């Protein structure tokens with residue numbers, strides 16, 4: 645086994661979602677971090693990937709939190725009466 | 730059962746039993762309890778508020794029709810989520826004009842040795858991005874809407890709705906691995922779509 649052999653960018657990027665979810669084994673995470681320590685491009689990729697997840701959540705989450713918990717009364721009535729017809 | 734204020738948790742056996750015995754009040758209760766979350770989900774999938782409301786109404790009508798066949802093995806919430814996602818997908822499909830772009834062109838390319846073909850540029854910090862938050866959210870929403878549907882839907886359920894992998898797999902009736910693969914590709918594709926705005930020199 646060659647100790648200095650790093651995993652490739654392709655392998656690292658393939659691991660990203662599992663890495664963020666904490667699904668990697670200790671050994672995999674070690675290899676992941678070792679690659680990051682020598683590859684600025686993957687550091688940037690991980691950072692951009694994280695920001696993408698955060699931006700997606702931010703963009704699609706209603707800013708007015710009270711609006712999230714309510715539905716228009718007209719819609720509720722329409723559904724209720726549609727069922728009875 | 731309890732006198733506490735209504736919550737979005739309507740998974741108790743009591744409500745299901747009353748629905749099954751055609752208790753009128755139980756149907757109304759279900760509509761009141763479930764609509765806000767289902768509407769919030771539909772709003773993330775549909776292009777307009779009217780479309781989202783239509784999809785929720787379709788979903789309920791479907792649910793009422795199929796309730797006798799609901800076996801109770803999945804939770805009522807999961808089942809209604811599933812029906813709502815399907816109602817949204819039906820509506821979206823019926824009006825799609827152009828074929829969806831393949832996601833492959835948005836995934837990273839690699840050299841034969843496994844290195845990235847194009848190095849990833851550093852993204853600037855979101856807060857100092859130079860565009861207003863509302864404008865930025867609008868931009869991200871419009872890029873999300875460009876993602877092929879099967880990827881977009883997983884992104885919405887996992888990253889926005891906060892369903893876990895198992896719940897998402899149950900709603901979409903696909904395997905856990907499919908959910909994980911689609912989520913990863915969706916995030917990568919969205920990143921690629923956002924690269925021009927957040928990486929490099931554009932302020």
Ligand SMILES: [Zn+2]
Nearest residue numbers: 652653683686
């Ligand atoms: Zn790398």
